[in-house]
Amino acid sequence: MRNLDIELTNRCNAQCTFCPRDQTPDQGFMSFDIFKRSVQRARELELTPKIHSAGQGEPTLHPQLPEFAQYVHEQGIEYGFTTNGSLLTEELARKVIDANVSHIVFSISDLDEDYEEVYALKFDVTRSNIMRFLDINEELGKPIRTTVSLVAHDLNKPKLSQYRKFWAEAGIDEFIHYDQTNRGGACEIGRYFVDNDGYKAEAADFMGRHKLSHVCGVPFVMLFIGWNGQYYLCCNDYRKLTPLGSVLDHSIEEMDLIKKARFFEDEAPEACKNCDLDVTNRVREVMFEIEAGEASNKDLDILVTDLQKQQSTLEEFYALSD
Numbered sequence: 200m201r202n203l204d205i206e207l208t209n210r211c212n213a214q215c216t217f218c219p220r221d222q223t224p225d226q227g228f229m230s231f232d233i234f235k236r237s238v239q240r241a242r243e244l245e246l247t248p249k250i251h252s253a254g255q256g257e258p259t260l261h262p263q264l265p266e267f268a269q270y271v272h273e274q275g276i277e278y279g280f281t282t283n284g285s286l287l288t289e290e291l292a293r294k295v296i297d298a299n300v301s302h303i304v305f306s307i308s309d310l311d312e313d314y315e316e317v318y319a320l321k322f323d324v325t326r327s328n329i330m331r332f333l334d335i336n337e338e339l340g341k342p343i344r345t346t347v348s349l350v351a352h353d354l355n356k357p358k359l360s361q362y363r364k365f366w367a368e369a370g371i372d373e374f375i376h377y378d379q380t381n382r383g384g385a386c387e388i389g390r391y392f393v394d395n396d397g398y399k400a401e402a403a404d405f406m407g408r409h410k411l412s413h414v415c416g417v418p419f420v421m422l423f424i425g426w427n428g429q430y431y432l433c434c435n436d437y438r439k440l441t442p443l444g445s446v447l448d449h450s451i452e453e454m455d456l457i458k459k460a461r462f463f464e465d466e467a468p469e470a471c472k473n474c475d476l477d478v479t480n481r482v483r484e485v486m487f488e489i490e491a492g493e494a495s496n497k498d499l500d501i502l503v504t505d506l507q508k509q510q511s512t513l514e515e516f517y518a519l520s521d
Contacts, residue, residue, distance in 0.1 A: 201246070205424050207234075208261050212286065223437055238270065250276055265297070279300060285320045309358075317352070348375045350377045381474065425439065429442045438470075485499050
C-alpha cells in the first residue's frame with residue numbers, strides 16, 4: 200500500500216535542531232481547491248493510498264485542517280496528520296475528532312528541558328495538549344489511532360526507551376523510531392559522501408554485482424504533494440529542488456513515469472545528489488565508514504539485504520531496475 204503525503208503548509212512554530220527549517224523556500228498554505236484536487240488524484244488510482252498530512256511543516260497551523268479532514272472522510276479514505284502537539288488545543292482536538300480523523304502522529308522525540316532545548320517550545324503545553332486529546336478521544340469513543348514518532352538524534356539516543364515508556368503509560372497506541380536523516384542534504388549531520396566524489400565507481404560496481412538498482416523507492420511508495428499543488432520527487436527534498444508538475448495537470452500515474460525518467464537521466468535528480476536515503480549514497484557512506492574504521496564488510500552485507508527487500512517491494516509496482 201502506498202501513502203500520499205499532502206503538505207498543508209511548510210510553516211512551523213517549532214525550531215527543531217534536527218530540522219533544516221531555514222532551508223524551506225516559499226512558505227505558504229494549501230488552498231481547499233488544491234487539497235480537493237490532490238485527494239481526487241489519489242482516488243484515480245486502482246488502489247487508493249492512505250492520505251496523511253505531514254510535509255515539512257505543522258498541519259495544525261492550517262485554519263482549515265478540520266474541514267480538510269472531513270472532506271477526505273467523505274471520500275471514503277483514511278486520513279491522518281503529524282503534529283508536534285503544541286497547538287492542539289481542546290477546541291481543535293474536538294474538531295479534528297469530530298471530523299473523523301483516523302490517525303494522529305505526535306512528533307515528539309524529547310521530554311522536559313531536553314524538549315524545550317530541541318524544539319524551542321514549552322513542554323508543559325505540549326504534554327497537556329496530548330494528554331487532554333487522549334482523554335477527549337476516550338470520552339467521545341472515537342477509534343483514532345495515536346502514534347508517537349521518535350527521531351534519534353545526538354541528545355536523546357540514551358533516553359529513547361525512557362521516552363517511549365512515558366508515552367506508553369499515557370495511553371499512546373504505537374511508536375515509530377527514525378534515525379535522523381540529512382533531509383536531502385539540507386541538514387548537515389556529518390555524512391562522508393556529501394560533496395565528495397569518492398567511491399562512486401566502487402559503489403556502482405558493487406551494486407551491479409548484487410543486482411541493486413540505483414532507483415530509490417521513497418518517491419514511489421511515499422508520494423508527496425507540496426502546499427502549492429506541486430508534486431515533488433520526495434518529502435525529503437526540503438529545499439524543493441525538484442518540482443515535477445502540478446496536480447492540476449498530472450495524475451499520480453503520469454507522475455510515476457516522470458519520476459522514473461528523472462532517475463534514468465544522465466545526472467541524478469538534484470534532490471538526491473546529497474541525500475542520505477539515496478541508494479548509491481547509502482552504499483558509498485558505508486564504504487567511507489569502512490575506510491574510517493567505523494564499519495566493516497558485514498555492514499555492507501546488512502545493507503545489501505535491506506536494499507534487496509526494498510527493491511523487491513518497489514518492483515511489485517514498477518519495473519524500475521536498470
